[in-house]
Amino acid sequence: MTEKIIQIESLTGGYDGSVVLQNVSMDVFKGEVLVIVGRSGCGKSTITRYMVGLQKPYSGRILFDGIDIWSSSKALDSARRRWGVLFQSGALLGNYTVIENVMLPLKEFTNLNRVEMMDVALSKLEVVGMEHAAFENPLEISGGMQKRAGLARAMVLDPEVLFFDEPSAGLDPVTSAELDETILSVNRSLGTTLVIVTHELPSIFAISDRVIMLDPDEQGIIATGSARDLADNSEDPRVRAFFGRKIGE
Amino acid sequence: MKGEIVHDGDIISFTGRFNIADMREVTSSLEGITASETILNFTNCKSIDASIAARIWSVSEAKKRKGISLLCQSMNTDIQKTFARFRAIDNRSIAPAPKRTLLYNFEDIGDRVLATWDTVSGLLSFTAQAFRALFSGKVRGPITAYYMEQSGVMAVPIVIALNWLMGVVLGYQAGYQMKQFGGELFMPALLAYSICWEIGPMMTAVLVAGRSGSAFAAEIGTMKVRQEIDALEVMGFNLYGYVVTPKMIALLIVMPLLVTVANFAGMAGGLAAGGFFLKMPSAVYIAEVRKALIPFDLYWGVVKSFFYSTIISVTGSYMGMRVRGGPAAVGKATTSAVVVSIFLVILVDALLSLVFVHLRPGLSL
Numbered sequence: 001m002t003e004k005i006i007q008i009e010s011l012t013g014g015y016d017g018s019v020v021l022q023n024v025s026m027d028v029f030k031g032e033v034l035v036i037v038g039r040s041g042c043g044k045s046t047i048t049r050y051m052v053g054l055q056k057p058y059s060g061r062i063l064f065d066g067i068d069i070w071s072s073s074k075a076l077d078s079a080r081r082r083w084g085v086l087f088q089s090g091a092l093l094g095n096y097t098v099i100e101n102v103m104l105p106l107k108e109f110t111n112l113n114r115v116e117m118m119d120v121a122l123s124k125l126e127v128v129g130m131e132h133a134a135f136e137n138p139l140e141i142s143g144g145m146q147k148r149a150g151l152a153r154a155m156v157l158d159p160e161v162l163f164f165d166e167p168s169a170g171l172d173p174v175t176s177a178e179l180d181e182t183i184l185s186v187n188r189s190l191g192t193t194l195v196i197v198t199h200e201l202p203s204i205f206a207i208s209d210r211v212i213m214l215d216p217d218e219q220g221i222i223a224t225g226s227a228r229d230l231a232d233n234s235e236d237p238r239v240r241a242f243f244g245r246k247i248g249e
Numbered sequence: 250m251k252g253e254i255v256h257d258g259d260i261i262s263f264t265g266r267f268n269i270a271d272m273r274e275v276t277s278s279l280e281g282i283t284a285s286e287t288i289l290n291f292t293n294c295k296s297i298d299a300s301i302a303a304r305i306w307s308v309s310e311a312k313k314r315k316g317i318s319l320l321c322q323s324m325n326t327d328i329q330k331t332f333a334r335f336r337a338i339d340n341r342s343i344a345p346a347p348k349r350t351l352l353y354n355f356e357d358i359g360d361r362v363l364a365t366w367d368t369v370s371g372l373l374s375f376t377a378q379a380f381r382a383l384f385s386g387k388v389r390g391p392i393t394a395y396y397m398e399q400s401g402v403m404a405v406p407i408v409i410a411l412n413w414l415m416g417v418v419l420g421y422q423a424g425y426q427m428k429q430f431g432g433e434l435f436m437p438a439l440l441a442y443s444i445c446w447e448i449g450p451m452m453t454a455v456l457v458a459g460r461s462g463s464a465f466a467a468e469i470g471t472m473k474v475r476q477e478i479d480a481l482e483v484m485g486f487n488l489y490g491y492v493v494t495p496k497m498i499a500l501l502i503v504m505p506l507l508v509t510v511a512n513f514a515g516m517a518g519g520l521a522a523g524g525f526f527l528k529m530p531s532a533v534y535i536a537e538v539r540k541a542l543i544p545f546d547l548y549w550g551v552v553k554s555f556f557y558s559t560i561i562s563v564t565g566s567y568m569g570m571r572v573r574g575g576p577a578a579v580g581k582a583t584t585s586a587v588v589v590s591i592f593l594v595i596l597v598d599a600l601l602s603l604v605f606v607h608l609r610p611g612l613s614l
Contacts, residue, residue: 052483080485091480093472105484150480 003030004063005161005193006051011060013050020046022219023060026212028161033187033194035204035227037242038214044197045088045165047214051195052085052163081109083161084154088169090146092138092153099125099134102153109157124152128182144175148182155186162186164196168203180206201243205231213239252294259284263294267301275301279308285317292323302331368589375567376559379497382489392495400461400496401503405510407460408453412511415448416440416518424527433527437519437534438541444515445546446605451598453511454557457504458590462565465496466586469569470579478570493566500558505551512550545609556597564590 006028014020020043028034028051036044049055050062053069053076061068064079092101102121106112112120125131128148133141138149147167154162167183168176184207187194198204204211204227211230213223215238223230223239231243252267254274261278289305297305309319324332423443424436469492472478482488516538523529568586572578606612 054479054482077485080483083483085480085483087476087480089476091476093477093480094475104486108484108486153480153484 004028005030005065006195007061007063007066008047008051009061009063011047011050011057011062013046013055013057013060014043015046019058019219020216021050021214024220025060026221026224028193028195029210030160030193031187031191032209033184033196033207035208035211036195036197036214037199037204037211039199039216039242042214042216043219044199044214048085048163048165048195048197052083053080081157082159083163084157084159085163086147086150086154086165086167088165088167090138090143090150092146092149094137094139096138097135098130098138098141098149101138101149102156104153105157121152121156124156125149127155127186128152129178144171144179147171147179151179151182151186155190155192158190159192161193161195164194164198166198167196168198168200173202176200176203177206183207199242213242252297254278259286260288260290262290262292263297265293266295267297269298269300271301272304275304276308279305279312279319282312282317282319286320287317288320288322290322291325291328294325294328296325296327297331299331302328306332371571372564372567372589375570376563378489379493379563379566382487382494383497385490387490388498389491389495393498396461396496396499397503399464400457400499401507404457404460404503404507408456408507408511409514411456412444412449412452412514413518413521415452416444416515416520417522418518419443419448419515420519420522421526424522424529428527433529434533434537436523436527436529437537440519441516441538441542442546444519445512445542445550447598449512449515450508450550450553450557451594453504453507453554454561454594454598455591457500457507457557458561458565458587458594461496461500462561462586462590463583465562465565466569466582467579469566470572470582471576473569473572474575474579488570492570493563496566497559497562500562501555504554504558508550508554509547512547543610549605549609553598553601556601557594560593560597561590564593 004027008024008026011024012019012022020041024043024047036047038044046055050057053062056070062070064075064082067075067079069076069079092098093104096104099118099121102124103117106117106120110117122131122134125134128151130145130148130152133145133149138146141149151162151167162183164183167179171179180203183194183196186192187207194207196203196207208227211223211225211227212221213230214220215222223234223236225234227243230239234240234243252263252265252271252274255262255264256278261282267275305319312319321332420436420440423439424433427433427436427439469478472492478488478492481491519538520531520534523534524531565586568582568589569579572582
């Protein structure tokens, strides 16, 4: 796990001219489960938006497999074929069924016929335990199911990296733990690199290989390491306060 | 220790702990302030709860608008944290809102001009991108057909009804005036020209802007709020090709048809008005219309409709794409889409009218 898949070099960025992240550098290694944590407003989701090319940084570079994603539109397009993103809400298109949502990337970027696409989509829905709801309207299923369907769509093209923006948000502990298991199984069975933004302690301890902690006052990274190591050995009061919470707080 | 408020000239000192039980006392103390600058001293204040902080904040905001500034001093860390939730207040001052001086008014005008320019340049750039996608991307048949049905087929009844009524009104009013001079026989020609040159295309454009332009903005705005647009973007979809072009193609196909339907409905309205109010036989009305109109008059409405359909589809999509925040922003985008579309339609119509008089055979100023 030493080969870098994503490198962020001196990134500065934010919204509408305001700075949220200042001079941030970090790497994501192939095959790892990297969890990004921190207080609200620290830039967790923002840094993910930069990594997936939804925003261009004020300064600094984001390299995907050694290539600056903003160097050309071709570089960004080719990188986009190699990652998948699960948004907080699942972000399924409401005017399509669940399986049509999962088939969207296949229709756009492959030459498969409809039957083949349905087979692939069903296989991905089966991985996340959603094959029974394939023909449901996404707006009529539960939040947890929407996220699972969103995960199936994110992984339908077998991406090398999967990004998750607060996958447990709004879910009960049992559903959240089930989703964690599903996420982890994707990493363990397919070797997919996972970058997860969350502040759910049980999830952090359950699935992370490495944790990066951001802080809104520092506008950048204040700690890196394994969750257990940060929880037990960090001397930074902000890190201790974060990991010192009782589970469920 | 219960909270206590002491007034000493332009200084109001808070002592002890304040909570919701002290709300009335805090309110009456603050609302009575009339001096242009008053210090709120928290040296001996142990704590305030969020409700008191919110009350101080809202009263100070109201005072600020009247040019009265409140300066908060010597707050302990806990009080600062409580106030920090209401960002306008810190340990230094609450600056009064800028007075509406002449310079302020100029700045205000400048800000509005810049915002308008931002919208115009954004819209132009968006239009260019939409056309690029239109000519380079693949046609998405099923989605385009869906929008053709929604914007075209479903709009036919209202387009016919509205234009027929316009024809009746115009026919009656024109006929009534002309009859006084014995010129009611000219009513069919006048009405046909009005409908085909202006009323038919314009009323159709206004209707489509209201029905479809707003729907496009609301649909895309909701997709933005639900992160669906972000999802499409990170999946590598060309947003213009996927979200905008089907709407554009659909309107480019259905608008000319709607305008043609509108023209005939309008003239049928004139026929009804002629028969009912002027006792003009249908054959006479139709003969007069055929004598007046040339094919160019019908084609002209079609030409205009291409401009209008581009304006409506692109403006609706652009306003939807600009949505940031929550559902309220979707409502604003919908309103903007309709207002801006109709404004641009009328602007383009005025420009096309200048061209029209030079192009139409048999018409010269």
